[in-house]
Amino acid sequence: MKQVVVPGELLSEERKKLGPNVYVLNGKIYAKVLGITNTESEIAEVVALKGMYIPKRDDTIVGIVNRVVFAGYGVDVNSFADSFIPKKAMRTDLKLGDVIIAKVEDVNELKEADLSFPRKMGDGEVIKITAVRSPRLIGKNGSMLDVLTNGTNCEIFIGKNGRVWARDGNINLLKKAVHFIDENSYKSNLTNAVEELLKEKK
Amino acid sequence: MKQETMIDYKKDKKRIDGRKMDESRPLKIEVGVIPNANGSAYLEWGQNKVYAAVYGPREALPKHSADPLKTVIKVEYRMTSFSVPQRKRPGPNRRDQEISKVLGEALTKAVFVEQFPNTEIGVYVEVIDSNAGSRVACLTAASCALADAGIPMRDLVSAIGVGKAFGELVVDLDKAEEDAPDAVDIPIGILPNSEEIVLLQLDGLLTDKEWEIVSKLGINACKKVYEVQKEALKRKFDLSEAMEKKDSKNVSKENISKENIDKKNVEKKEVKSVKKKVKK
């Protein structure tokens, strides 16, 4: 059964495989964050409902150039520290406000992200979502992303860091849908509801 | 106010405001009330009303305050000038400073601070009305705001004031009781699951036997506070409310409005009953 838990709530008194957002004390497993757990799952884990983006290796992120200096660019990645891209890593020059996508190559002990394969995105819009809920925009096997793309005709790129870049198509409708998913991320049957929403507003 | 001499706590077995000895004042919590914050809570406890907001983890400022091994939890406890009977001068006084310090230390034990080295988590609590017990109200609200911010924690922190007034050991002292000639005021905060004590202060004179009794009263009362905290945090996420195809329009509208959940539920019930009537 799916269940909302608060930090410190007991998840299991038995040994279980440990997933994210849990901790063990005296042989018992507890939740670490406010989130959702499945009591029947063989893995003890909590899917966080709130929280900012914490860079993880191999994440793809949407960054915004926030500082231009001689050697390179300070990039806001919607986390607690900016990332830095050296000028030589880019084929084209970047200016303030440019949107890039990049992969998190490494995360240092201070949780700062080293970015690789930065790519400058053209004119488009950045839409925000609660960072921990951004996987919902992709859905199982990309099902939600398909619904969003088909329903809005937008070119969409989803960053793990709570940012969506999009262009063309019906951007305002996409904004509504992203906001809707943000507000209802924890509910079941969400993909169908989003489909309905996109049909209605079309 | 004038009644206080007329009630005999020992004989009448009730308190100035009619409460039982181990009864606390009504407690209400709502989370997610400050849109700019990463996490927030509003709490009403009797006449006490407080807001709590959490910002972070974020870059620690000034830079020398950063700890390369863990996040620093910076609590600022403040009272608005009009939250007390005699106007409080703006700006922090020594009491505010001390309370901020002990609240920060209490929360540090609850948070997995080593997960965010070199950062700070700013926790701001503001009292807008008060009547004894504002620090435990703030600690209770602050721990809800931390959880609402998605911060990894060992447990919530639940707190209450216990102590002694008019010869009796009591839970959740109000101002009239704090002013009793024999008053003892003990703010206590615990991690409710392990019952570890993370906040403990005492003002007044108490025997060790009385402490034995009153500390138990305190821990039991904290556990009741914990139930209210849990409910407040979970209320926002009603899993039973699955997205039904037919209702998707209504649900979306309701969820987008940031109305008070309580009100919303009441309204929803009203709407439902109205619908039924229409059908009839």
Next chain:
Amino acid sequence: MRSTILESDIQKVVSLARDGKRLDNRQLDEMREIKIETGMSENAEGSTIVTLGNTKVIAGLKIEIGTPYPDNQDEGSISIGAENLPLAHPDYESGRPDDDEVEVARVVDRAIRESKAIDFKSLCIIKGEKVWVGYLDFYALNGDGNMFDAGSIAALVTFNNAKMPKLDAENRIIMHEYDGKLKLSRKPLLTTFVKVGGKILLDPTYLEEKAAEARFSVGTTEDGFISAMQKGVGGSFNKEEVSYMIDLAFKNSDKIRKQILKI
């Protein structure tokens, strides 16, 4: 100093304004929605929470006994303070009131004081000895721009609902007892504009304030008086722009007065 605002967002606000548009889809002369709650602080002689879009402000009033100024022996007084609590925005800092906080408090104060809405002579208890002093402080609970108008609305509603403390035979305050209400003969309100991308915007958000070349606030009364003006930030306005803003301020504040005071 923290700044959580991205330079690119400011650029976006400017280019939108040039086309007569705003990020939140408002008209340039459109105010955000206002909500009012009162009486949340029992210890205060009056208290109000104002929500102006995403900006949320709480004001509270304490009325105490003070001594009159030597040159105004038979007059009480008011004092207004403002604080951008760090609780309300990631860029706000604690500590002594900074220039912005002092300015907003003084402009809100002037709009009320200079309108003569409060008769300071009526606040005299004993000439030369005891007078009433009203301390109104307002605090940001969530900051999204235009603390001027949010503070001004909060101050007006708070003064308008304020209870006067009761005095005993020796002219000492009896705690938690009251004796009538504070009298307000006028209902002054501030209206604030910014100039962004050469256009005049009513009721700026935080981002619009950051993008502003210039800012203008005007205090107006329901009976056609201007009680305060304040131009801020580095840029400038021409005379036509000022006339336009004053005219719009009278119209807009009339609407707000109807809503918040039901007059």
